[in-house]
Amino acid sequence: MTRPALVAWIAARLWLLVSLAAAPAFAQTPLSPTEPVELTRSGQFYLADAREEPPDADRLAEWLARKTPVDQVSLLGGRYWFHATVRNDAPATQWVIDPHASLMEHVGGWVYVGAQPPQTFVTGYHADTPYMLHYGSDITLPRGSSAHVLLRIDSRYFARLPGIDIQTKADYRRIVISENVLALFALGALLTLALYNLFMFLGTRDKALLYYALYLLAATAGWGLTFHLPAQWLGWHGLQWHYLPFFLMVVFNTLFYIEFLQLREAAPRLAWAGYANLVLALVLLPSCFIATSWAHTLATITISISLTLALVAGLLRLWSGYLPARYFLAAFLALLLPALVILPANLGLSQGMVRNPELITLLGSTADAILLAFALADKIRLLGIEKDGYLVQLHRALDLASTDALTGIGNRHAFDRALSALTVADSSAGLMLVMIDLDGLKRINDERGHAHGDALLCEFSRQLQTLRDRDMTVFRLGGDEFAVLGDMRHEDETRRDMRRFEERLHAAGFEGCGISFGIAFGSEITSSSQLLIHADARMYRHKSTKRDALDGAGQAFNPRRA
Numbered sequence: 207m208t209r210p211a212l213v214a215w216i217a218a219r220l221w222l223l224v225s226l227a228a229a230p231a232f233a234q235t236p237l238s239p240t241e242p243v244e245l246t247r248s249g250q251f252y253l254a255d256a257r258e259e260p261p262d263a264d265r266l267a268e269w270l271a272r273k274t275p276v277d278q279v280s281l282l283g284g285r286y287w288f289h290a291t292v293r294n295d296a297p298a299t300q301w302v303i304d305p306h307a308s309l310m311e312h313v314g315g316w317v318y319v320g321a322q323p324p325q326t327f328v329t330g331y332h333a334d335t336p337y338m339l340h341y342g343s344d345i346t347l348p349r350g351s352s353a354h355v356l357l358r359i360d361s362r363y364f365a366r367l368p369g370i371d372i373q374t375k376a377d378y379r380r381i382v383i384s385e386n387v388l389a390l391f392a393l394g395a396l397l398t399l400a401l402y403n404l405f406m407f408l409g410t411r412d413k414a415l416l417y418y419a420l421y422l423l424a425a426t427a428g429w430g431l432t433f434h435l436p437a438q439w440l441g442w443h444g445l446q447w448h449y450l451p452f453f454l455m456v457v458f459n460t461l462f463y464i465e466f467l468q469l470r471e472a473a474p475r476l477a478w479a480g481y482a483n484l485v486l487a488l489v490l491l492p493s494c495f496i497a498t499s500w501a502h503t504l505a506t507i508t509i510s511i512s513l514t515l516a517l518v519a520g521l522l523r524l525w526s527g528y529l530p531a532r533y534f535l536a537a538f539l540a541l542l543l544p545a546l547v548i549l550p551a552n553l554g555l556s557q558g559m560v561r562n563p564e565l566i567t568l569l570g571s572t573a574d575a576i577l578l579a580f581a582l583a584d585k586i587r588l589l590g591i592e593k594d595g596y597l598v599q600l601h602r603a604l605d606l607a608s609t610d611a612l613t614g615i616g617n618r619h620a621f622d623r624a625l626s627a628l629t630v631a632d633s634s635a636g637l638m639l640v641m642i643d644l645d646g647l648k649r650i651n652d653e654r655g656h657a658h659g660d661a662l663l664c665e666f667s668r669q670l671q672t673l674r675d676r677d678m679t680v681f682r683l684g685g686d687e688f689a690v691l692g693d694m695r696h697e698d699e700t701r702r703d704m705r706r707f708e709e710r711l712h713a714a715g716f717e718g719c720g721i722s723f724g725i726a727f728g729s730e731i732t733s734s735s736q737l738l739i740h741a742d743a744r745m746y747r748h749k750s751t752k753r754d755a756l757d758g759a760g761q762a763f764n765p766r767r768a
């Protein structure tokens with residue numbers, strides 16, 4: 207061996223010894239048969255090259271020693287190796303390795319158990335995973351064995367720091383079933399509420415219902431993509447579309463709370479702040495396609511701003527006495543509580559605090575949607591109460607407009623409406639109109655004052671109101687003119703009543719007054735104006751006859767006589 211070759215051989219052996227000495231001493235993590243074990247607590251992430259295959263088991267320590275360790279992955283994506291060592295002292299031999307808490311496009315796994323060939327698996331967004339809506343993969347670990355777990359994780363972005371758990375297959379199956387039931391129930395509830403409110407909008411044209419329905423449709427689409435429903439159900443993988451619905455959620459949510467809380471009128475500056483965030487969301491929306499790695503972070507920022515503005519707006523409107531803001535605030539608190547857990551992790555500001563943050567946030571979104579539905583229902587209820595109040599006021603105003611202020615009976619306006627309605631009815635032939643003139647009112651006003659004249663009018667009105675017992679309606683048309691509408695069957699009784707009313711007025715101290723009246727019937731005419739003409743003519747004839755009569759008392763006169 208030449209001297210240069212000998213030097214090279216010695217240098218290689220020295221480098222090998224240094225590498226072995228620097229190789230990490232792997233701490234073995236004991237597995238638990240009752241709960242998941244978080245491998246990220248004891249394992250290590252390393253930077254990965256573009257194309258790189260893992261080594262054999264006997265060269266793993268040396269291979270890892272040459273890798274660059276990192277404390278955590280970058281949320282903007284990248285290529286990483288993850289390594290952990292586990293020991294199975296539990297009786298279970300069937301286990302599941304579960305990468306979770308974030309989208310991961312490609313995950314390759316190698317599990318080294320002793321001298322056996324490594325167990326391999328592929329999971330992630332683009333893989334055909336054995337567990338619906340989850341990345342879990344099965345492995346076998348004999349009791350008492352130790353194993354190296356090596357994962358290759360490639361992704362254009364990470365929603366948050368990924369978690370890697372290992373637990374028994376039986377427990378994992380139960381968790382998957384429970385989480386899938388909750389996720390599908392929540393997505394179904396969102397879609398149902400969206401379609402229902404869209405249908406309600408078509409009937410009411412309330413913009414708040416439209417914006418709410420569009421917000422829910424965007425939420426359903428966004429969370430469906432987050433849980434990989436199109437990928438696993440339809441085989442459609444479009445990562446660049448994942449955050450498009452979340453940007454649209456900001457848009458429709460902003461339009462909804464501005465409309466629902468009436469911010470344009472009540473808090474215009476807050477409304478403009480909401481519109482500014484809406485524009486920001488639309489401006490950042492193309493990042494889904496041109497900067498996919500940034501889309502998640504940018505969407506998180508706009509969502510955080512939107513939630514903050516909505517919360518402030520709800521508090522402000524509730525403080526000002528706007529009652530529908532009660533359920534609105536409860537809805538956003540239901541969304542804000544899980545958001546406080548997940549949004550900081552989305553920005554890399556904290557570690558994930560729950561195993562499945564997407565599910566927790568989806569359930570919060572569903573609770574938010576249900577409570578917002580209550581808020582809309584409460585608003586509709588309050589609008590109904592307000593409408594009923596307006597109707598009561600309107601009816602009261604109509605009553606006042608149709609009532610004579612002095613006597614409390616119907617006025618000329620009420621008479622005209624009643625006469626028009628009765629003369630067009632099928633039973634108008636049996637209609638009877640009595641036109642009455644209270645004689646002597648002007649003389650009483652001149653001699654005894656208007657107060658005494660008003661007392662006469664009120665006393666006569668009280669007498670007329672006794673006719674209501676026979677379903678007759680009485681009116682004061684103005685001055686000393688009165689009218690009665692009723693059925694012609696009561697003609698004779700009405701004549702007697704008029705004479706009796708006159709006697710009662712005299713007995714009440716109103717000497718010198720009298721009653722002139724004329725009667726017309728619906729069977730005689732073809733229009734309300736003709737009925738008035740007939741009754742007026744007979745009333746004036748009666749008045750003239752009374753005035754011209756020398757004896758006045760006891761003279762028989764038939765007001766119907768032409």
